[in-house]
Amino acid sequence: ETGVTQSPTHLIKTRGQQVTLRCSSQSGHNTVSWYQQALGQGPQFIFQYYREEENGRGNFPPRFSGLQFPNYSSELNVNALELDDSALYLCASSPGTGLGYTFGSGTRLTVV
């Protein structure tokens, strides 16, 4: 049974650019959620996808968007990058919309 894998592990982007982060869910998991963890903070919920539809969203602007594919893998897209977007982005999958979240190791995004 494979866990949650994220790519890339590290990324440097320039302010104003766009970025796409990728996540492969754990086998059998149909729900994926994304979190942003800034330095010294706990992870903050961005949004959740269940069976390819966004069904929950935290307090993030529309320039944070996502996709979930039929194989339950997922993308997080961030447009018009700002310096404050520099953070660790974590993907978590679960077998339903309840608990049982398994986290990936994250993508470290640096915006310069």
Place this chain on the structure above:
Amino acid sequence: DQQVKQNSPSLSVQEGRISILNCDYTNSMFDYFLWYKKYPAEGPTFLISISSIKDKNEDGRFTVFLNKSAKHLSLHIVPSQPGDSAVYFCAATRGGADGLTFGKGTHLIIQP
């Protein structure tokens, strides 16, 4: 407005003794509470959870206590081992598509 608070950024405990990590919350709508452990360069790993209808849950060396009237929960680790050194996050959720609300974490250091 931080809905989940971990007021101790760090805690140092001697090996073999009890580690007690504390967490306070403000949202009375939370139904489930979880503890995650995080090592550097890894994603958070689920440790133990508790439903709001219970006041205690045990799993091996880990016990979580919930005091709903005080909106307070704690994680007890007995006995503490060197491998327990990590950052511990308290998280809460209403379930469903609401995602997890995390505290800022407590860095637990187990001293030999």
